[in-house]
Amino acid sequence: MLLSIAVLIIPYIGFDYLRQMETYLRETLEASLVDSTYAVAGVLNEKPRLFESSFNESTNSLYVHQMNHPVELDGYTDDWLSYIDWSETYLSESGTDVDNFKLIITKDDDYFYVLMQVKDDILVYSTLNTEGEINGDHVVIVFRDKYQRLHKNYLAPSGPGLVRPFRYEEVYDEYGVEILTQKNLTNTAAVWQATDDGFNIEIKIPVYLLGEHLGFILNDVDDSNGSLTGKTISTFDNDDYAEPGKIISSSKRIENIIYAQGRSVGRRIWVLDKSGQVLASDGSLNRNFPDNAFNIVYTLLLPPAYDYFKDDLAGASRLQGEEVNQALSGNTETRWRSSPDGKAVIVSAATPIWFDNKVVGAVVVEETTNNIQIMQRQVLAGLFNKTLLIFLAIVFLLLLFASRLSSRLIKLNRETTEAIDEHGKVIGDISASNASDEVGELSRNFSNMLERLQQYHRYLEGMASRLSHELRTPMAIVKSSLDRLQHEQDEEGRKVALQAADTGLQRLQALLTRLSEASRLEQALQEADKQATDLNDFLTQCVAGYQSAYPNQLFMLNTPETIINYTINRDLFFQMLDKLVGNAVEFSHPDNAITLNLIDKTNAIELQVINIGPALPEELLDDLFNSMVSIRAERKETGPHLGLGLFVARLIAEFHNGTITAKNIEKDEGVCMTVILNKE
Numbered sequence: 001m002l003l004s005i006a007v008l009i010i011p012y013i014g015f016d017y018l019r020q021m022e023t024y025l026r027e028t029l030e031a032s033l034v035d036s037t038y039a040v041a042g043v044l045n046e047k048p049r050l051f052e053s054s055f056n057e058s059t060n061s062l063y064v065h066q067m068n069h070p071v072e073l074d075g076y077t078d079d080w081l082s083y084i085d086w087s088e089t090y091l092s093e094s095g096t097d098v099d100n101f102k103l104i105i106t107k108d109d110d111y112f113y114v115l116m117q118v119k120d121d122i123l124v125y126s127t128l129n130t131e132g133e134i135n136g137d138h139v140v141i142v143f144r145d146k147y148q149r150l151h152k153n154y155l156a157p158s159g160p161g162l163v164r165p166f167r168y169e170e171v172y173d174e175y176g177v178e179i180l181t182q183k184n185l186t187n188t189a190a191v192w193q194a195t196d197d198g199f200n201i202e203i204k205i206p207v208y209l210l211g212e213h214l215g216f217i218l219n220d221v222d223d224s225n226g227s228l229t230g231k232t233i234s235t236f237d238n239d240d241y242a243e244p245g246k247i248i249s250s251s252k253r254i255e256n257i258i259y260a261q262g263r264s265v266g267r268r269i270w271v272l273d274k275s276g277q278v279l280a281s282d283g284s285l286n287r288n289f290p291d292n293a294f295n296i297v298y299t300l301l302l303p304p305a306y307d308y309f310k311d312d313l314a315g316a317s318r319l320q321g322e323e324v325n326q327a328l329s330g331n332t333e334t335r336w337r338s339s340p341d342g343k344a345v346i347v348s349a350a351t352p353i354w355f356d357n358k359v360v361g362a363v364v365v366e367e368t369t370n371n372i373q374i375m376q377r378q379v380l381a382g383l384f385n386k387t388l389l390i391f392l393a394i395v396f397l398l399l400l401f402a403s404r405l406s407s408r409l410i411k412l413n414r415e416t417t418e419a420i421d422e423h424g425k426v427i428g429d430i431s432a433s434n435a436s437d438e439v440g441e442l443s444r445n446f447s448n449m450l451e452r453l454q455q456y457h458r459y460l461e462g463m464a465s466r467l468s469h470e471l472r473t474p475m476a477i478v479k480s481s482l483d484r485l486q487h488e489q490d491e492e493g494r495k496v497a498l499q500a501a502d503t504g505l506q507r508l509q510a511l512l513t514r515l516s517e518a519s520r521l522e523q524a525l526q527e528a529d530k531q532a533t534d535l536n537d538f539l540t541q542c543v544a545g546y547q548s549a550y551p552n553q554l555f556m557l558n559t560p561e562t563i564i565n566y567t568i569n570r571d572l573f574f575q576m577l578d579k580l581v582g583n584a585v586e587f588s589h590p591d592n593a594i595t596l597n598l599i600d601k602t603n604a605i606e607l608q609v610i611n612i613g614p615a616l617p618e619e620l621l622d623d624l625f626n627s628m629v630s631i632r633a634e635r636k637e638t639g640p641h642l643g644l645g646l647f648v649a650r651l652i653a654e655f656h657n658g659t660i661t662a663k664n665i666e667k668d669e670g671v672c673m674t675v676i677l678n679k680e
Contacts, residue, residue, distance in 0.1 A: 026372065030347065030349065033348070033365045033367060034334065034349045036269065036365040037332065037349050038332075039261050040257070040258060040269060041352070041362075041363045043260075044271065044353050044363065045354055060215065060235060060236035060243075060244065060246075061245040061246040062088075062214055062215070062245050062246075063105070063248050063277060064107050064112070064248065064250075065104060065105065065106045065315055065317060066106065066315075067083060067106040067113075070108070071106065073113075073189060073190075074202065075160075075161075075192060075193030075200050075201065075202050077115065077117070077200060080104065082315070083104060084115075084117075086316050086317055087115070088102065088103050088318075089101075089102050090218075090235055099119060099120060099220055099231055100118075100233065101117060101233060103116050103117075103235060109207070110206065110207055111204050111205060111206055111207060112206075112214075114202065114205065115200065115201075116200065116202075117195075117200050118137075118199050118218060120137060120199065121197075121198075122222045123137060123199060124136045125137070125158050125159055126156035126157060126158055126221075127158065134156045135221065136156060136158075137199075137218075137219065138155055139154070139155040139156075139201060139219070140152055140216070141153040141165070141188070141203070141214075142214070142216070142244045143211065143213060144213040145209065145210065145211050146211045147211070148211060152168070153166070153185060154166055155192070155201065155203070157192040157201075160192055160194050161192065162191055162192075163201070164190075165188040165189075165190060167182070167183055167185060168180045168181065169182075169183050188203065188204065188205050189204045190203045190204070210247065212246055213243065214244055214247050215235045217233070218232070218234070220232070248277055248279070250280045251271075251279050255282055258281075259282055264367075266286070267366065267367045268284060268365070268366045269364070269365050269366075270319060270365075270366070271363055271364075272318075272361050272364065274328060274360055274361055276320060276324055276328065276362075277317065278317050284314075285314075285344070285366060285368050286308060286309075287371070308343075309339045309341055309343035309344040310343070311339065313366070321337075321348070323348055323349065323350040323364070324364060327351055327352045327362035327363075328362050329359070330352050332349070332351040333349070334347065334348065334349045335347070335350075339368075344368045344370060345368060345369040346367070346368050346369075347367055347368070348364055348365065349364070350364045350365075408433070412442070412443050412446065415429075416430060416446060425457065426450065426453060426454040429454075430443060430447040430450050431443070432447040474508045475508075477503060477507075478504040480500070481504065484496075484497040484500075485498070485501075528571075530567045530569050531567065531569075531570070533568050534563055534564070535598060535605070536563055536598065538568075538570065539598055542581075543596060546581055550585055553588065555593060555594050555596070556595045556596070557595075557596045557598075558595065558597045560599070564598060564600050566605060568656055569655070572652045573656065576648070576649045577609075579649040580609045580673050580675075581594065581596075582645065583645060584613075584671075587611060587613040587614060588612060588613045589613055592611070594611045595611075596609055597610070604676050604679060605676075606675070607674070607675040608674050608675075610670060610672045610673075611671055612670040613671065615665075615669060615670070615671065625647060646660075656677055657677065658675055659676050660673065660674065660675050660676075661676070
């Protein structure tokens, strides 16, 4: 039973604890992310120059991504697959999805690498005319160098493959007329490849060539019915004379600040400008799960957790979302979202960065709930291990308990079987156990029962000799009287013989009365009435009667000064007292008084009958008031004794809501019989 309860309750408690723990961990995770945003934002608030780009309202900036592998200039997107989702999309003025291009930029120590994916339903290659005009699809690279001079480089492919960049220079001919001439560039390389819906172009630009501003213009030329028409799509403005956007890359200074705040496994930190552009990021959402043999079991019990999932923000150049919008509006906000493949839940917290009472940026901290899953699995593993340990411990304890209980029961059964022979005679004993459990109590009860049964058998075995002894004298008197009557001729002698015969018959009658006294008393107790009695006066009268009945015995009565009233049946109470006094007289030394003490206590009234004489055997004190128990070895001839007197006294005491006990007097040799009457 205990094992079943443990097996059922422990998992229930454990899973309830898991639910509570998950709620607590979710709240703790949100609070931890918010605290992290506060910590980073608090440092960045004191460094406003890091957000100078945010003071410019222009949204034409280009973000340079960090890539972990080199780019091969071939016009294909294989090298960009991990980051291609973060390309910026630029639409035509019509806003349709038919003509547009996507742009993504990365760099290493020496070069900027650009990938443009252009959608173009009509691809027109360029054939330069005599005036040097471009009559096909082409791309213009607009930038300022480190001296803030504006440059425009052109990419006009005449077919798939390598494209040679050029620029226009203003020169004067021999007549002093200003003309534009094309100058091919060798410091910039590009490759053009056609696709199913347009074309791709990869560009490599030296780092030293560019300053802080860069832009791209796509001139889409369409050949319709022999006439050329065109659309212009730009990263900054369709006006050729507009200022290109600023080049933005991850700030090393901001990254160092983030790193100084402490990197946490599975947590990513973003720093954004006021337009949501990423200024720096650090960390990763991926983390490895510890190996565990029970992962299959845990997956069945808990939502699945994955080491790897699709991270839709990895390498992002701009962040969007409700929490980002709220942070850029001046409020701290958290958001829960699922990864695109549904394998992870990502929690993000965003808080604003302030300068001069204006929001200049935001800090976003992200983490997945995989950490919660790991902790749940750790708790589940601990719960499983503890449950298994408790289960084994309980099984071991139950087996130990069952083995011990079985051995004790076998021992008790063997002792009980061997204690009584086939004829019902007690031939052994049962050892009483000191254990406080039910088996120990059962063994003690069996031991006491066997001891009482043995005493009863001894009493029955002595009953024949006792009855023979008690009957022999009156029968001898009756027989001798009858014999005398047969031979006695004198009338006076015949009267003496008849009187002797009558005395013998009276003794026989008294013996029969004693034998049936207990059964008659139990019937009398059911019909007896009680009445309030002054015990002081009642005992005084009783002692006076005993003094008359036993003239050779001295009696002493000690009563309190206050009158003690108690509800008793006077006849039965006198009979009980008569048994106790008679027993005391029989065992008392003639020259010592028998003392009766009446004591009034708080919750009870005590009546003590004390006689100076031989002590009682200690082993019989608890059984002295049982039926047919007698310890008389030498006694006075005061009548037949069958061991029923003190048993009758106990019945009467219990009838009066009391108990009766016996103890030996330690200071002087003697016995004290005490009747304790409980006050109602």
